[in-house]
Amino acid sequence: MRPVSIVGFGIIPVMKQHDLSLREMGVRVIHQAMESAGVDRVDALYAGNMLADELQGQKHIATLLASEAGLVGVEALQVRAATATGAAALRMAYFAVASAEADLAIAVGVEKMSSAPATPALAKALDAEEEVPTGATLISQNARLMQMYLERYDVPYEAFANFAINAHRNAMTVPHALFHKEVSVQDVLNSRIVNPPLRLYDCSPICDGAAAVVLAPADQARAFTDSPVRILASSVATDYFRVDDRPDPLELRAARLSVMKAMRAANVHRKDVDFFEVHDAFSIMACLILEACGFAERGQGWRLAQEGEIFREGNIPIATMGGLKARGHPIGATAIYQTAEIVMQLTDRAGPNQIPNARIAMLQSVGGAAATVLTHIFARQERV
Amino acid sequence: MRPVSIVGFGIIPVMKQHDLSLREMGVRVIHQAMESAGVDRVDALYAGNMLADELQGQKHIATLLASEAGLVGVEALQVRAATATGAAALRMAYFAVASAEADLAIAVGVEKMSSAPATPALAKALDAEEEVPTGATLISQNARLMQMYLERYDVPYEAFANFAINAHRNAMTVPHALFHKEVSVQDVLNSRIVNPPLRLYDCSPICDGAAAVVLAPADQARAFTDSPVRILASSVATDYFRVDDRPDPLELRAARLSVMKAMRAANVHRKDVDFFEVHDAFSIMACLILEACGFAERGQGWRLAQEGEIFREGNIPIATMGGLKARGHPIGATAIYQTAEIVMQLTDRAGPNQIPNARIAMLQSVGGAAATVLTHIFARQERV
Numbered sequence: 001m002r003p004v005s006i007v008g009f010g011i012i013p014v015m016k017q018h019d020l021s022l023r024e025m026g027v028r029v030i031h032q033a034m035e036s037a038g039v040d041r042v043d044a045l046y047a048g049n050m051l052a053d054e055l056q057g058q059k060h061i062a063t064l065l066a067s068e069a070g071l072v073g074v075e076a077l078q079v080r081a082a083t084a085t086g087a088a089a090l091r092m093a094y095f096a097v098a099s100a101e102a103d104l105a106i107a108v109g110v111e112k113m114s115s116a117p118a119t120p121a122l123a124k125a126l127d128a129e130e131e132v133p134t135g136a137t138l139i140s141q142n143a144r145l146m147q148m149y150l151e152r153y154d155v156p157y158e159a160f161a162n163f164a165i166n167a168h169r170n171a172m173t174v175p176h177a178l179f180h181k182e183v184s185v186q187d188v189l190n191s192r193i194v195n196p197p198l199r200l201y202d203c204s205p206i207c208d209g210a211a212a213v214v215l216a217p218a219d220q221a222r223a224f225t226d227s228p229v230r231i232l233a234s235s236v237a238t239d240y241f242r243v244d245d246r247p248d249p250l251e252l253r254a255a256r257l258s259v260m261k262a263m264r265a266a267n268v269h270r271k272d273v274d275f276f277e278v279h280d281a282f283s284i285m286a287c288l289i290l291e292a293c294g295f296a297e298r299g300q301g302w303r304l305a306q307e308g309e310i311f312r313e314g315n316i317p318i319a320t321m322g323g324l325k326a327r328g329h330p331i332g333a334t335a336i337y338q339t340a341e342i343v344m345q346l347t348d349r350a351g352p353n354q355i356p357n358a359r360i361a362m363l364q365s366v367g368g369a370a371a372t373v374l375t376h377i378f379a380r381q382e383r384v
Numbered sequence: 385m386r387p388v389s390i391v392g393f394g395i396i397p398v399m400k401q402h403d404l405s406l407r408e409m410g411v412r413v414i415h416q417a418m419e420s421a422g423v424d425r426v427d428a429l430y431a432g433n434m435l436a437d438e439l440q441g442q443k444h445i446a447t448l449l450a451s452e453a454g455l456v457g458v459e460a461l462q463v464r465a466a467t468a469t470g471a472a473a474l475r476m477a478y479f480a481v482a483s484a485e486a487d488l489a490i491a492v493g494v495e496k497m498s499s500a501p502a503t504p505a506l507a508k509a510l511d512a513e514e515e516v517p518t519g520a521t522l523i524s525q526n527a528r529l530m531q532m533y534l535e536r537y538d539v540p541y542e543a544f545a546n547f548a549i550n551a552h553r554n555a556m557t558v559p560h561a562l563f564h565k566e567v568s569v570q571d572v573l574n575s576r577i578v579n580p581p582l583r584l585y586d587c588s589p590i591c592d593g594a595a596a597v598v599l600a601p602a603d604q605a606r607a608f609t610d611s612p613v614r615i616l617a618s619s620v621a622t623d624y625f626r627v628d629d630r631p632d633p634l635e636l637r638a639a640r641l642s643v644m645k646a647m648r649a650a651n652v653h654r655k656d657v658d659f660f661e662v663h664d665a666f667s668i669m670a671c672l673i674l675e676a677c678g679f680a681e682r683g684q685g686w687r688l689a690q691e692g693e694i695f696r697e698g699n700i701p702i703a704t705m706g707g708l709k710a711r712g713h714p715i716g717a718t719a720i721y722q723t724a725e726i727v728m729q730l731t732d733r734a735g736p737n738q739i740p741n742a743r744i745a746m747l748q749s750v751g752g753a754a755a756t757v758l759t760h761i762f763a764r765q766e767r768v
Contacts, residue, residue: 001483021513044620053437057516059508060466060625063756067625073641075620076756077472080462082444088461092476099385099483101618124443129405132441234485236428236459241444241451257457372447372460 003218004097005228005381008037009340011211014178014328017114018208022049022056025210026065026110033106033212037224042214043102044075048089048109049332050082054121055112065108075102081236082125083138083281085109086335087365087374090213094234094376097215108212109333118206122331125368127242138281139203141243141369143195146284149250150197153299157197161188162305163283164201164325170312171322173352176337178207178328201325202283209330211337221381227347232266232360232377235259241371254373255292255364262362262375270294273377274358275317275345277338279366280324289364290316312355320345321353335365339376346380387602388481389612389765392421393724395595398562398712401498402592406433406440409594410449410494417490417596421608426598427486428459432473432493433716434466438505439496449492459486465620466509467522467665469493470719471749471758474597478618478760481599492596493717502590506715509752511626522665523587525627525753527579530668533634534581537683541581545572546689547667548585548709554696555706557736560721562591562712585709586667593714595721605765611731616650616744616761619643625755638757639676639748646746646759654678657761658742659701659729661722663750664708673748674700696739704729705737719749723760730764 010032012018018025026047034040047062058064062076075096081088086109093107123137131141150157164183171177183201191200214224221228237257240246246253263270270293280286287301295316296304304310310318321327321341324334342361344350363376394416396402402409410431418424431446442448446460459480465472470493477491507521515525534541548567555561567585575584598608605612621641624630630637647654654677664670671685679700680688688694694702705711705725708718726745728734747760 001485023513050443053443053505053508057508057512059434059437059464059505060510060752060755062465063622063751064511064625066622067629067755071622072624073621073637076465076622077475077620078464079476080443080464081446081460091461092463092479095476095479095483095485098485099479101385101479101482121437121443124437124441126444127448128441129407236461237457238447238450238455238460240456241448245451253457367447368444371444371451 005221007224008214082367084365084367109336171326204329235261389605391608392598466751468749468751493720495714555710588713619645
């Protein structure tokens with residue numbers, strides 16, 4: 001297993017409805033990523049996409065993108081883990097380079113959710129036999145978790161407001177973010193109830209986006225860029241598929257297992273993590289992730305928000321470029337956007353959003369109702 | 385990169401309509417495969433499935449299967465390459481063990497095509513913008529290739545009959561095969577025209593099936609089984625996505641590239657290959673694969689059928705347990721069935737279908753209209 005680095009990335013602005021087609025979005029970021037790495041060829045391309053089967057009628061997306069991008073001949077496969085799909089593509093690219101099957105691999109994520117109603121297709125991340133027939137969707141499952149949390153720990157709804165406020169504030173200065181609008185506690189409290197107790201600002205938006213990263217062996221990384229970023233660890237863990245089967249639905253076991261595996265592989269303590277790109281598809285999910293990963297005791301995650309520890313100047317900044325909530329959550333592309341943002345942070349290219357002296361970053365991606373969780377840990381790669 | 389072996393497998397009979405649900409089929413073969421390797425836990429599970437999005441409303445299949453099989457916690461991801469999806473799952477399991485990210489990995493393929501009409505979903509392996517709107521399906525594209533072939537090389541339709549005859553004869557003695565019915569030249573010539581010039585016996589059937597294999601490091605393989613099989617190589621290559629964009633549609637460039645990569649990695653010459661499990665979803669595809677892989681000159685692949693070289697006693701036996709045509713082609717499971725059959729052959733457990741002294745086998749899997757092609761090469765693993 002050889003060390004792996006990111007040597008280039010490409011992103012397009014997240015939009016409610018992109019003018020480009022799904023494939024055009026993908027091709028655009030593939031070309032950007034390759035250009036930033038200074039290469040005109042890669043060995044392999046791994047594509048993350050969750051919804052094209054239903055929304056674009058397309059089930060063979062990796063090879064389609066490779067072909068349209070002029071990469072005819074290269075290896076191309078699609079990888080999926082429901083709403084964590086982008087991270088799955090990153091993991092497969094990491095496998096390919098780490099195992100020396102590829103010297104240069106692209107992980108590309110692409111999703112165009114504006115083509116048709118996405119919610120029914122998104123619900124297929126849940127159990128089609130046991131959950132969906134009862135009316136469950138990803139939104140309703142997260143609403144249940146939040147209700148359970150508020151009741152068990154006797155926390156007021158307002159305690160979660162800072163998850164939205166932080167995300168929107170951070171997105172203000174991010175050109176590729178979907179939203180550029182600060183929100184106040186009152187905005188959050190007055191926003192429309194989507195599925196009680198979830199309000200609009202607790203939820204990430206339906207949107208279109210694409211992002212790509214180029215991976216290379218760490219010991220060759222500086223041949224492609226003067227600002228490579230090491231991937232210190234990549235891991236996946238799972239939980240009981242159905243929320244109702246879990247001993248305690250408020251304990252994200254897959255998140256805990258996945259982060260433990262990754263921290264052991266990276267030899268990184270949670271105190272070493274300078275910022276954490278969490279899967280804040282819903283405020284409650286960000287809160288539960290912070291607890292599962294040990295940044296807060298059980299039942300105390302909301303305090304990290306309320307006390308501002310998740311802000312850029314706090315102890316454990318999250319959603320530093322807007323997160324899923326305000327940069328946007330184009331499913332299959334999300335984790336690749338986050339990876340690109342982590343690269344910007346770790347190479348001092350995050351502009352006004354820069355976390356000073358950031359050296360180690362963590363990314364966690366949640367599939368479905370946290371049945372599948374991937375963790376990646378990254379580090380600034382110094383010149384030798 | 386460490387060498388990898390197969391140390392167990394599980395298969396259920398391929399059926400037109402299975403009593404078991406998709407998940408039950410998957411769980412059954414996962415348990416069988418683990419039992420045959422003598423393990424009650426694996427590190428990772430990679431699932432191959434193409435059609436559950438539409439046919440079972442399920443998009444998070446790997447973790448669902450892991451959870452239902454009692455493997456809560458393990459890594460689980462889904463991998464896809466359209467109709468070559470089973471081989472993509474095998475490749476990811478190979479990556480995981482080769483890179484030492486996992487010591488024991490399962491590749492499971494599962495498809496239940498009987499739940500709803502599968503043809504529209506299958507067509508999503510083609511280009512949704514440029515091909516499907518013109519009425520193209522996988523069947524019509526293969527019909528076009530066959531028509532082109534018959535005309536260009538002035539070959540009579542009957543020259544292809546032995547592809548079906550060989551597959552059906554071989555399946556006669558295979559308990560897990562879908563069909564147990566010998567067919568004659570007359571049967572083939574009299575069979576219904578599906579899409580001219582394709583007749584019924586040129587096409588693989590719509591069916592249900594599941595298969596799983598367990599992978600382990602080669603140097604630990606005998607701890608799990610006395611009959612391990614080495615994976616000598618795994619490769620993927622692609623072509624122009626759309627058939628019409630290819631300089632010569634009758635040249636399967638992805639098949640040629642993929643087999644060259646695999647033969648170089650395995651250091652195996654085509655003359656070393658004792659039998660070849662091809663992707664005979666259509667007779668023309670088997671013929672074009674044999675040519676692309678160098679077993680016949682261009683325009684001469686049909687001769688290998690007509691002269692009996694593809695029979696078990698021939699120089700390059702194909703479909704030794706019935707192939708896609710007669711064992712059946714439950715898409716996401718197909719390449720895993722073929723892998724299990726290769727394991728049987730290479731460990732002298734193929735019964736009446738045994739290829740005597742088989743030492744090296746090749747497997748090729750075709751995604752869509754040959755836009756993505758995977759090749760795997762296997763070898764009998766001797767006791768050291």
